[in-house]
Amino acid sequence: MDAVELSLFASRIEAVCEEMGAVLQRSAFSPNIRDRLDFSCAVFDPAGELCAQAAHIPVHLGSMAYAMRDLVGAVEWAPGDMLIVNDPYLGGTHLPDVTLIAAVFLEERLLGFVANRAHHADIGAEAPGSMPVSRRLDEEGRIIPPALLLRGGELDAALLREITAATAVPAVTEADFTAQISANRVGVRRLQALATGMPAGRYLQGLDALNEYAAQLASRQLQQIPAGQYCFTDYMDDDGQGHARLPIQVCVTVAEGGVEVDFAGTAEQAPGNVNCPLSVAAAAVYYVFRCLLPPQTPACAGSFRALRIRAPEGSLVNARRPAAVAAGNVETSSRIVDALLGALARALPERIPAASQGTMNNLAMGARGPGGAWDYYETLGGGMGGGPQQPGLSAVQTHMTNTLNTPIEVVERFYPLRVNRYAIRRGSGGAGRHRGGDGLVREYEFLAPAQVTLLTERRTTAPWGLQGGAAGRPGVNLLNDRLLPPKVALAVAAGDRLTLETPGGGGWGM
Structure with a gap:
């Protein structure tokens, strides 16, 4: 393909991912998928190599890119097949993230796969x-x-019933799975139509060309990083089980043959749930280096061919079953990004921003009882780190997440909750030539008893500044003005107020 044809081909495949996402959003029942957009869609080649993705959630997409080859290679595929998985140690991230993978055939020939998580x-x-x-x-x-x-x-209706029966409201869960199936079916049809309109074999040739082009762009860009070894250590606040200040250490070695990212020195896997499978650590690595590439670089596996990842087995970033991983996907992945950016700041001081909030501020709550069952989950934005060219944004999702907030109107319509306050946390960003962005404040009032879980970070370790910039302010969790730990499960009564003040980003420059 010439340059114009390849560009059009890439755009058409990306459009398939975008349409899949639109179908999933508009068909889903739960606010978490419909309103917060906590999902991702992608296209893969017959070997499971990533070919295209929508601008959805980096931790979803990077982990799929890392694990898909093993997943699809273990199945004898036939037209109309669709696989489901959420096991973090077999290609998932954490259990709430459920992936559906559909095979795409054209006249008995496997074209590849579409997937959504x-x-x-x-x-x-x-x-x-x-x-x-x-x-x-x-x-x-x-x-x-x-x-x-x-x-x-x-x-397989029996399998679907078996999965949904474990949930409090099976009808809603089944509806969301149906939305995921529908999104994949649309993706299958669109790719079949795309391939049908091309000369025989041209579609698969285009996928190969995309990956080769991305590999060339990435290789040239990575060669701009000065050769050497760059190390940095950052820390998790705690694991929720009494173990604090857990180090994540990374050394980035840049040489002519590519880039090696080594996590030797990182804490051993923890008793709590801040562990993550290697696929999640890989997603964070892919994200950081993807940010260094030119914007026209295709979002495909070729972008990552020059990267090698080493992580000690049994560590926080390469845990062994049956370690808990619920917060590893959301919180530890964020800290891996911080550690990598800290290391790269020593190689590229005029390109790397200060630390952003470094947490997704996970809030889960709900109830079971005669009055009915409900489940609510949300991640909250915070401050973006200031950078060499501009200050950080305020009250936004950063790095490994790309979801929206849940609108107050949706929260108050579907759940026994009232949002009393939703505001920017003024002054929480770090000072500097380019200030860090401010966090936010969100206060919930409970209209009925509930169970609440908080999985948060950067409550004791502040988002660091760079080049003389000040750190952002750590976050704060409060129940009725009583300070809560970063990770906690508790029961609340009607009238109780839960307040989350999210961290600000670090400042850049003096």
Whole structure:
């Protein structure tokens, strides 16, 4: 393909991912998927190599890119097949993120796969919101090993009932799974139509060309990083089980043959749920280096060919089963990004921003009882780190997440909650030539008793500044003006008020 043809081809595949996302959003029942957009869609080649993705959630997409080859290679695929999985140690991230993978065939020839991953606020954990302060994987909900949910286009209704029966409101969960199936079916049809309109074999040639082009762009860009070794250590606040200040250490070695990212020196896997499988650590690495590439670089596997990742087995960033991982996907992935940026700031001081809020501020809540069952899950924005060219943004999701907030109107319509305050946390960004962005303040009042779980970070370790910039202010969790720890599960009564003040970003420059 010439340059124009390749550009059009890339745009058409990306448009397939975008349309899949639109179908999923508009078909889903739960606010977590419909309003917060906690989902991702992507296209893969026959070997499971990433070919295109929508601008959805980096931790979803990077982990799929890392693990898809093994997932699809273990199945004898046929037209109409669709696989379901959420097992973090077999290609998932954490249990609420459920992935559906559909094979794309054209006249018995495998063209590749489409996939979507969506976060379900209830996946069967005892704690409402399915994000407990857990110690084992089986405490976090229903584990779904790779299985065919559809065979030849026919739904395995028994398997679907078995999965949804573990949830408090099976009808809503089934509706969300149906939305995921529908999104994949649209993706299959669109790719079949695209390939049909091209000369025989041209579609697969285009996928190869995309990856080769991305690999060339990435290689040239990575060669701009001065050769050497750059190390940095950052810390997790705690694991929710009494173990504090857990180090994440990374050394980035840049040489002519590529870039090696080594996590030797990182803490051993923890009793709490801040562990993550290697696929999640890889997603954070892919994200950081993708940010260094030219904007026209295709979002495909070729972008990452020059990267090598080493992580000690049994560590916080490469945990062994049955370690709990609920917060590893959301919180530890954020800290891996911080550690990598800290290391790269020593190689590229005029390109790397200060630390952003470094947490997703996970809030899960709900109830079970005669009055009905409900589950709510949300992540909250905070301050973006100031950079060499501009100050950080305020009250936004940063780095490994790309979701929206839940609108107050939706919160108050569907749940026994009132939002009393939603504002920018003025002055929480670090000072500097380019200030860090401010966090936000969100206060919930409970209109009925509920169970609440908080999985948050940067409450004791502040988002650091760079080049003389000041650190951002750590976050604060409050219940009725009583200080709460970063990770906690508790019962609340009607009239109680929960307030989250999210961290500000670090400042850049003096």
